[in-house]
Amino acid sequence: MVNTISTYYPVxxxxxxDILKIENLVKSFNGNTVINGISLSIAQGELSAIIGPxxxxxxxxxxxxxxxxxxKSGTITYRGxxxxxxxxxxxARAGIGFVPEDRRVFPDLTVLGNLDVGRRTPKxxxxxxxxxxxxxxxPRLQEFSHRNAxxxxxxxxxxxxxxxxxxGNPDFLxxxxxxxxxxxxxxxxxxxxxxxxxxEGMTVLLSEQNTKxxxxxADRAYIVDNGSIKFEGSIDELEQNAEIKxxxxxx
Amino acid sequence: MxxxxxxxxxxxxxxxxxxxxxxxxxxxxxxxxxxVINFAHGSLYMIGAFLAFSLSTxxxxxxxxxxxxxxxxxxxxxxxxGLGLExxxxxxxxxxxxxLQLLLTYALLLILDDACxxxxxxxxxxxxxxxxxxxxxxxxxMFLPTYNVFILVVGPLIAVGLWFLLYRTxxxxxxxxxxxxxxxxxxLGVNVSRVMTATFMLGCWLAGLGGVLMSALANIDLGIGMExxxxxxxxxxxxxxxxxxxxxxxxLILGVGVAFIQLPLSRAAIVFPYFAMALILIIRPWxxxxxxxx
Numbered sequence: 102m103v104n105t106i107s108t109y110y111p112v113x114x115x116x117x118x119d120i121l122k123i124e125n126l127v128k129s130f131n132g133n134t135v136i137n138g139i140s141l142s143i144a145q146g147e148l149s150a151i152i153g154p155x156x157x158x159x160x161x162x163x164x165x166x167x168x169x170x171x172x173k174s175g176t177i178t179y180r181g182x183x184x185x186x187x188x189x190x191x192x193a194r195a196g197i198g199f200v201p202e203d204r205r206v207f208p209d210l211t212v213l214g215n216l217d218v219g220r221r222t223p224k225x226x227x228x229x230x231x232x233x234x235x236x237x238x239x240p241r242l243q244e245f246s247h248r249n250a251x252x253x254x255x256x257x258x259x260x261x262x263x264x265x266x267x268x269g270n271p272d273f274l275x276x277x278x279x280x281x282x283x284x285x286x287x288x289x290x291x292x293x294x295x296x297x298x299x300x301e302g303m304t305v306l307l308s309e310q311n312t313k314x315x316x317x318x319a320d321r322a323y324i325v326d327n328g329s330i331k332f333e334g335s336i337d338e339l340e341q342n343a344e345i346k347x348x349x350x351x352x
Numbered sequence: 353m354x355x356x357x358x359x360x361x362x363x364x365x366x367x368x369x370x371x372x373x374x375x376x377x378x379x380x381x382x383x384x385x386x387x388v389i390n391f392a393h394g395s396l397y398m399i400g401a402f403l404a405f406s407l408s409t410x411x412x413x414x415x416x417x418x419x420x421x422x423x424x425x426x427x428x429x430x431x432x433x434g435l436g437l438e439x440x441x442x443x444x445x446x447x448x449x450x451x452l453q454l455l456l457t458y459a460l461l462l463i464l465d466d467a468c469x470x471x472x473x474x475x476x477x478x479x480x481x482x483x484x485x486x487x488x489x490x491x492x493x494m495f496l497p498t499y500n501v502f503i504l505v506v507g508p509l510i511a512v513g514l515w516f517l518l519y520r521t522x523x524x525x526x527x528x529x530x531x532x533x534x535x536x537x538x539x540l541g542v543n544v545s546r547v548m549t550a551t552f553m554l555g556c557w558l559a560g561l562g563g564v565l566m567s568a569l570a571n572i573d574l575g576i577g578m579e580x581x582x583x584x585x586x587x588x589x590x591x592x593x594x595x596x597x598x599x600x601x602x603x604l605i606l607g608v609g610v611a612f613i614q615l616p617l618s619r620a621a622i623v624f625p626y627f628a629m630a631l632i633l634i635i636r637p638w639x640x641x642x643x644x645x646x
Contacts, residue, residue: 167539193541205536207529217522218529219540269541 120145120273120304121166121197126175128161135161136172137328143273148295148305150319152312152350158328159308160202163277166306167199168192179273196223198271202278202308204258208251212242212261215250219265229301230267238294239264256287263294273304280311292318312350324349356494361611367500369607370507371565375580376587377514377599378558384594385531385551386446391457392437394581395464396556400430400563401572402472408479408567419482422564430560431553438552446548461581469574479567503565510561511600518596527551531594586625590632592642601640 121143128136136158143149151159164170166177168189177185184192193199207215216235222228236243239260245253250261259279266274276295280288288311295318298305309315316322322339324332332345339345379393403426411418437460445453480486481499488495518524526547529537538544562580566572587606591598606625614621638644 169535169539188543189535189538190541190543193539199539201536201539205533207525207532207536209532210525210528214525214528217525218537218542220522221541265540 118145119143120180121306122176122178123162123166124176124178126162126165126177127173128158128165128170129173135328136165138175139325139328139330141323141330141333143304143306144321145304146302147320148299148307148318149321149323150315151306151308151323151325152310152315153308153325154310157325159325160277162325163199163201163275163306163308166192166275167197169199193269193271194221194223196272197275198266198269198273199275200263200266200277200279202281204255204262206250206253206258206261206265208249210250211247212250212253213246215261215265216242216268219268221269223270228270230270232268235264235267238297256283256290259283259287259291260294267298271303274298274306276305276307278308278310280309280314288314359491359494360496361615362608363496363500363504365608365611366604367503367507367569367607368611369604370503371562371569372580372583372587372607373507373600373603374510374558374565375562376584376591376603377510377596378555378562379581379584380588380591380594380596380599381514381558382552382555383588385527386442386548388442388445388453389450389457390442390555391454391581392460392464393555393559393584394577394579395461395468396430396434396559396577397563397566397580398468398572398574398577399433399464400426400560401567401576402468402477402563403429403560404479404564404567405472405477405572413480414483414486416482416484419479419485419568422479422567423561426564427557427560430563431557434553434556435549437556438549442552443545443548461577465574465577468577472574474574476571476573477567478571479564481568485568499568503569506565510558511596514596523547523550583625586629588639589629590639592639595639595641598639598641 119142121141123139123141126136126139127134139158139162141149151162153159161170165172168184168187168191171186175185176183179192179195179197182195184195207218210218216232241257242261242264245257250258253261263276263279279291283291292314295305295307299318307315307319316336316339319336321335322332323330324339324345326349331349332339332342334342375393375397379390382388382390382393404422407422407426408418411421441456441460445456485499485502487498489498489501518528526537526542530544530547530551534544537547566576583606587599587602589602590605591600591602606628609624609628610621613624632639
């Protein structure tokens, strides 16, 4: 049951062209289908959330976008160019930044070293994210800049992973379950950060099990379960859809 | 036998240890980043030594510039050979099962060693030391061979250079980041294959440099590759695989240990590396500077 209300309101899409389009993505592991025909369109400057339980296919979708797994079929288009199955570093250089769910900091490198690995100035673009700005946004990282990343707390590692990705100056950010396992106070900091980058016009795809967090910050929502999309639409549309809310959001 | 003699032994052991360090650090680096134990690493070292010999016959003898040119060109040549091996062969075995890696690198060892036999034959060779490094240096009232002292300068320079590269440059950050999460380094926009190729070439460069230095320190023949790879294994077991500091300490322990034990035991000193390796495996299996496997 795919809700297609959005197609009746194409105004926003016309104003903000889609920068990422996924069509009929299918991915299976050892014969088990994990994603079964997911399609999404992400408009420039929007924050879209993929909401769903563990194993719904959220992370697999993100990994496919980033080129970290190879889909069985389907296409992923970024800014009009087919990037399906491209090498991750090429996808990153095209402007997509990825923050994985398991806080993949480089534990033996210092905080500064981690940021250095992510540092990249895209061609013909102004360098928006500098070390100074990162430190202003995450003061803890400046304080611990010479400590090994492995010694940081989970929340600090999450911030460092995000900061490292920002150092590559992406214009589209994939955040895979960023709030998972974080203390409420850190989740709040994360929310503030998300609002900052939204205001700067960053396009974001956020995957979350934490529905409350996702709905608070998202412009659009995709609800996934068992590898397919059960709902897509704006947050207002979701709020009005009692059946979907009852069935998938446990409200 | 006075203190002079023991000092001479020490200098000799340390300089052997420094050459060993330069070669073993390459093996350790390649393992640390690429997770491949390159059995052919000793053969690359031997190729470096023989290349130095061949090239030295074409250059003016006795000139320090000839020798510096060898030190410049030969490691580069070995690194380029490494490039020629990495792209078609090694790149395919990263992350594969150990048996496959062992088969490939051991096959390469046999092929490269036989290639050396075909090209250079079984004769014992060496490279004449340049005049400037051929004599002795007066140290208080003792005379030390200048070439050994030279190696004692080059070894630490290489150690510092490697440390600087790995811990103070972006390239080093990328190399060390690729140790823990190569796929994440890629997702950050870095061409990880290139980082790995460069690391492999650096490992080969170090093998080549060790070969050049050894070619004027001692005689070289077709056995030195096998001999060195075994010593390198002992070094990385003692120091800890993947640790450059461990490679330095392990090499010096081995070099000095063999030099001193040769005195009472002569040829039997050859057991020292195995003995030291076994001892470390019993008391600290991950090596002096290594980390226990997770």
